[in-house]
Amino acid sequence: DLSTTIAGVKFPSCVMNAAGALCVTRDELVALGKSRAGAIVTKSMTVEARQGNPEPRYYGFPGGSINSMGLPNLGYRAYAELIPELKQFGKPVIASVAGLCEDDFPTIAAVINAAKPDLIEVNLSCPNIPGKPQIGYDPEASERLLKRVRKVITVPMGVKLPPYFDPAHHEVMGKVIGRCEVDFLNMINSVGNGLVVDPDREEVVIKPKGGFGGLGGTIIKAVALANVRAFYKIFQGKIPIIGTGGVMNGVDAFEHFLCGASAVQVGTVLVEEGLGAFGRLEAELAAQLKKKGYGSVTECRGKVKEL
């Protein structure tokens, strides 16, 4: 059984797209609806529509990907109008809410909430706006923002977190989240501001920000698993977690579940392989669960053994 439940919402499959991957336009969102994806997750939205950063702005390589998209999106009003249509595919719709400044988030969240997506993901971790640090790396700003959006959101509210690299940071963000009535967590966003170099061309591989960009794929899996595990332990499994980062096959997804995830999202593999990735991942995950004697993802959740 590959279905899962997050914050009381039933998902037909525990594998879905990560925000940003094939989810900007109406056509892309409808295609996700028709695919085997367990949910439709929207691109993080801003108040005004944006073209995003200049191309090339995504580059895939054997170990993963780097991107500096710069929040290309249709603007929140367009997504608010699309949500009722997207809800007809028999799977949850997760709206990813962002903004270019703190005040944008409650504006967007209120209108999106009124369109009744099944869940809202508040993105504290967009790293690709030149000159702006991520809110998720500022605990006070994060708490202020989460308390403001919580007031206008009535559907289950989740937080998309950046990777943290120190237990003290997990601890302090755990306390913030514990004070903000957060219904679910999603981690990790891309590992921010990596640099990939093409040694043959002696060049960086993406144009924005001098080549710096968010890393995804296989090279970030261990960081993602560590963050899932850290927050699963902090909340003793009581806040459901969507595991995102480095899921390229069914066994990677299984590792996320062992660490405490209730679902997984895929970015790099979806962009590289297309919508067929969902069917493959589900088949591989089902085979892995069977091989290990688990009847469902719920059964193996959090069960990783320590030595």
Ligand code: DHB
């Ligand atoms: C973008 C990248 C992110 O990692 C994110 O969380 C939001 C937006 C982007 O560059 O478009």
